[in-house]
Amino acid sequence: MTMPSVDSIDDLQNALHRLLYIADRGLATSIFLAIKLGRPLFLEGEAGVGKTEVAKVLTEVLHADLIRLQCYEGLDERQAVYEWNYTRQMMHIRLAESRGEKVEEDDLFGPRFLMRRPLLQAIEGSREKPVVLLVDEIDRSDEEFEAYLLEILSDFQITIPEIGTIKAQQPPVVVITSNRTREVHDAIKRRCLYYWIDYPSFERELQIVNAKVPQAPSQLAREVTAFIQEIRRAELFKAPGVAETLDWVAALVALSQEKLEPRIVEETLGVILKYQDDVDKVKSQGIDTLLERVSMVGL
């Protein structure tokens, strides 16, 4: 269960690149350190900049298993860590009764009736493979869950009263993401390496587009990227993320577009802008003028 060695930041960056994830030097550095130091990686950034994707490609780089925990308010131990299988327990009791046997409590609360939820799975891990634990959108959970997570992250062990303490053989690589809809407690962040994923530069975004949607005509890819970069500069309530860029390119490819045209931009604006105010704003700026500016950047 040894991890494939990632010896340097360059190594990692290249490995990520091969898996079509174009990472900044800063991001690659923090991922690298998270692996080397065994610390959780706390990723923040606007929606659609590829936070969750980090965990996914990292799983591939490390040939690991990905265990994902999607957070929501009220997420508790029963859904995050473990739960007893009550129906089975009840049935077990009834069957034993019908056979005239006595049910031992130890038996009833043994591993057989334990349902392992993501955190417990990640701690137990598997013998053969390392584990990447993705705690997604932690800002959607609440303080109670944060406190619980803190406990687990500090010593990678879980105590189940009926069974005992389970300690991780090999601590999982933990990636925590947040959209900042709520300030996550400092105590969590203190234990983590923190990285803010920003919107990429034009060159990097174009690289991403070319990597992810290779079938896109090069003029289209360039223009779309430039257009997105341009409207991110405008004051929008919700600027489009990289995910939107990729969606848009894919949509335009599906519509067999070779380049951006005013009519098609207007018709597909809903792919990248998710607020009516923003759509109005971009339209009022004039799609023609935007496209003019874009065509100059693209060359």
Next chain:
Amino acid sequence: MIETDGNFTHNVILFGRLLRGLGLNVNTGRMIDLLSALQFIQIGSKADFYYTARCLLVRRQEEIPLFDEAFNAFWQKPGDRWSAPHREAISERRQKPAFVPPPLKPPSSEMPGNGANRGNTNHGKPIIQVVMTYSERELLRKKDFSECSGEELEAIKGLISNLVWQLGTRRSRRLEPGNGRQLDLRRTLRRNLKYGGEVLEWAYRQPKYKNRPLVIIADISGSMERYTQLLLHFIYSLSEGLEQKVEAFVFSTRLTRISRQLHGRDVERALNQVSLLVPDWAGGTRIGDALKRFNFNWSRRVLGQGAVVLLISDGWDRGSANLLSVEIARLQRSCYRLIWLNPLLGYEEYKPLARGMQAALPYIDDFMPVHNLASLEELAQHLHLIERARGIQRQL
């Protein structure tokens, strides 16, 4: 009439401690009796209050003169203040040396009467001076902040820090053991093991109620200048007094987040930090711009979990009214309750005619004054009663 004010209660308790110090047998049970008795009497009547207190706190006829003297000295009119020699004069009449209790709350430096005493430390710590009599307090409660003298402002600051804040709750998605409708299988099974697997008792879970976050956005422009100092004290007392997180922002031409600066025990220091941070004290007002900045940069971060927003401003806006109405509409959509506090609302003849106010009114859930202490108390009451369901006045 029920006087629910914490400060009056505080005074009554101090009074009880004074009596105990003078040798009367005043125990906690008696004080509780007295406090609960107060709701049955007309508290504005000094005579009623006197007799209520006397019949509960005095057990022997000989104690009455002592009680009278203490009562008169303690609940006196402002100006003629209780002093250490005074107290000694009374206690001299007792045979055994008087025990003087320490004050419940250490007198803070901005309280009135402290200055007069600073020079003569020989008489020991001032104890009773920190407390104002209720007539003085009544006057102060109703006085517009902008008309207060420096000393009165100091007194009000002290009173503000004594206000008790509580904010309505919201039903969270988290469950806790209780009498709800959700079946708690884990506890049910545990509980029924003793019956050999026969389920005889069911255990349930219920939703947990949590405090709503509070967000304060305060106008510190030139037209609000007379109120700014006190309002900052008010914001500080809110952020210290509430259990939950309080996010605070101030603006005149720019929006500044001051939440982090407001932490800490010392109010003066906290406000100092704030004043260092804010670049545009008493500048022009651009409410629309400020709200836009808030909506774009902060609303998603601080308005989750059903937040209540307090917007403090007089509505004199030099920016675009159109922008203001767009942004305030957005603000209202993204919070649970939007309360606009306007100091001008204290004037009887005030009509919200200012352009900014006109633009904003349709999107405000509650429109309340914030010009004197009484209005703050009213606000405290209002916040406490915020319903679990949203109010009626909503935009379409």
